[in-house]
Amino acid sequence: MNVENRTIFEGDNLYVLRGLDADTIDLIYLDPPFNSNRTFEAATESEAAGAAFKDSWTPNDLDSAWHGELAEKAPDLYHAISTAEFTHGTSMKAYLIMMGIRMLEMYRILKPTGTLYLHCDDNASHYLKMMMDGIFGKDNFRNEIIWQRAVTSKGNLKKGLARDSDLILRYSKSNDFVWNPEAVTIPYDMQDLDEKTKRQYYYVEPGTGRLVSHTSITAQTQNPDSHLTYDVMGVTRTWRWSESRMLKEIEAGRVVQTRPGNVPRYKRYLDEQKGKTLNNIWVDIPNLTARNKERIGYPTQKPIALLERIIRASSNPGNMVLDPFCGCATTCIAAERLQRHWIGIDLSPESFKLAKLRLEQHGITKQVIHRKGHPQIYQQERTLKHTLFGRQEGRCDGCQTLSAFRNMTVDHIVARSQSGTDTSDNLQLLCGTCKLMKEHGIQDQPIHLLKNGGILS
Ligand SMILES: C[S@@+](CC[C@H](N)C(=O)[O-])C[C@H]1O[C@@H](n2cnc3c(N)ncnc32)[C@H](O)[C@@H]1O
Numbered sequence: 349m350n351v352e353n354r355t356i357f358e359g360d361n362l363y364v365l366r367g368l369d370a371d372t373i374d375l376i377y378l379d380p381p382f383n384s385n386r387t388f389e390a391a392t393e394s395e396a397a398g399a400a401f402k403d404s405w406t407p408n409d410l411d412s413a414w415h416g417e418l419a420e421k422a423p424d425l426y427h428a429i430s431t432a433e434f435t436h437g438t439s440m441k442a443y444l445i446m447m448g449i450r451m452l453e454m455y456r457i458l459k460p461t462g463t464l465y466l467h468c469d470d471n472a473s474h475y476l477k478m479m480m481d482g483i484f485g486k487d488n489f490r491n492e493i494i495w496q497r498a499v500t501s502k503g504n505l506k507k508g509l510a511r512d513s514d515l516i517l518r519y520s521k522s523n524d525f526v527w528n529p530e531a532v533t534i535p536y537d538m539q540d541l542d543e544k545t546k547r548q549y550y551y552v553e554p555g556t557g558r559l560v561s562h563t564s565i566t567a568q569t570q571n572p573d574s575h576l577t578y579d580v581m582g583v584t585r586t587w588r589w590s591e592s593r594m595l596k597e598i599e600a601g602r603v604v605q606t607r608p609g610n611v612p613r614y615k616r617y618l619d620e621q622k623g624k625t626l627n628n629i630w631v632d633i634p635n636l637t638a639r640n641k642e643r644i645g646y647p648t649q650k651p652i653a654l655l656e657r658i659i660r661a662s663s664n665p666g667n668m669v670l671d672p673f674c675g676c677a678t679t680c681i682a683a684e685r686l687q688r689h690w691i692g693i694d695l696s697p698e699s700f701k702l703a704k705l706r707l708e709q710h711g712i713t714k715q716v717i718h719r720k721g722h723p724q725i726y727q728q729e730r731t732l733k734h735t736l737f738g739r740q741e742g743r744c745d746g747c748q749t750l751s752a753f754r755n756m757t758v759d760h761i762v763a764r765s766q767s768g769t770d771t772s773d774n775l776q777l778l779c780g781t782c783k784l785m786k787e788h789g790i791q792d793q794p795i796h797l798l799k800n801g802g803i804l805s
């Protein structure tokens with residue numbers, strides 16, 4: 349690992365990500381701009397004053413070469429992203445290119461046992477799912493977590509339903525990933541039991557007052573010839589347990605028959621259970637409200653509890669956690685509290701200050717490293733072809749068809765023999781067919797015809 353624990357980088361995460369060693373990060377959580385077409389700014393009186401970021405995208409926000417780099421490294425993905433332009437528009441395409449070029453790097457630096465959580469919402473979630481399948485492979489998709497923000501929102505009921513959920517896509521890099529089920533097991537609140545649990549543990553044990561559920565101990569399929577078929581309290585069934593195990597449970601008073609002749613059942617105490625396991629719909633972590641103590645005024649600040657759950661579930665103490673869009677460093681604080689190592693990256697100079705301030709607020713006296721710039725970039729491979737590809741948005745300059753990066757060739761608009769220059773205004777990318785036509789001397793006219801939908805004779 350070529351970066352120290354507790355580092356906050358100030359800068360564009362693309363170049364920092366490119367500078368991080370491959371296969372070194374255990375867990376990545378990112379909460380990037382959602383393509384919401386808004387601008388976020390912290391209130392001037394808050395601790396996060398000065399923090400701002402915009403969240404609307406046009407092709408002008410992109411470095412043209414990213415198109416080419418993405419199209420070269422992930423040609424199928426580039427095609428899928430171009431399709432987003434047809435169904436949604438140029439802004440979605442620009443957003444996905446911005447995200448895709450970074451996601452390729454995140455995938456590269458993730459350990460084979462690593463996990464990535466992508467936080468988004470319905471502005472782009474369905475398009476991002478497609479992008480993620482293209483990079484991680486659909487078989488490495490693990491969960492779509494629906495996080496109910498549970499904040500009373502100003503939904504206009506005349507037009508439809510209020511939006512109260514964010515979406516978190518969970519992907520692993522391989523089949524062999526870290527997963528800790530304890531992190532998604534929530535202890536029962538004995539004072540305030542949910543309806544389902546109340547129905548299940550309906551019986552109050554006289555004397556102790558403990559809540560009990562009577563669960564079945566018969567086997568799924570009844571087979572008279574099985575060695576598991578025998579008599580218990582006058583009832584013959586195929587049971588789940590061997591006779592010796594059954595005897596032990598009976599001696600311990602854990603097998604009950606509510607009435608003579610009834611099938612005996614197992615007596616389970618609620619207070620002995622670890623808790624209930626969560627599913628993919630998380631409704632128990634409310635988003636921060638203005639008055640919440642944790643809130644420091646950073647727009648889009650996420651609750652520490654949300655990050656703690658993710659970090660517990662998909663990493664172990666001592667592991668390296670990265671948040672490439674770290675904002676006010678919520679992930680970093682949560683990681684520190686759970687004895688993980690961490691790195692944060694953000695464009696905003698506020699992130700470092702806020703990370704420091706928040707660690708102090710949590711009584712953690714650790715030095716945070718502030719780095720501007722980025723580690724040595726592992727490869728610098730962009731060429732003019734990448735830039736031209738972006739300028740033409742993946743289309744052949746002749747026939748205007750979306751063409752694969754590898755099928756495009758750099759072409760001098762005015763040939764060098766006719767004193768055409770090597771400058772980018774005299775260069776274009778042509779697909780194989782157009783290039784051939786041009787080389788056969790029928791260049792300008794057919795290309796002109798094709799552009800105008802004409803027919804070649
Ligand atoms: C939705 S906020 C993240 C909030 C964070 N989860 C928290 O709890 O504070 C997105 C952040 O991404 C940052 N950002 C946007 N584009 C970036 C880029 N290319 N490189 C690094 N950071 C970027 C913005 O400055 C903003 O802080």
Ligand SMILES: [Zn+2]
Pocket residue numbers: 744745746747748749778779780781782783
């Ligand atoms: Zn062409």
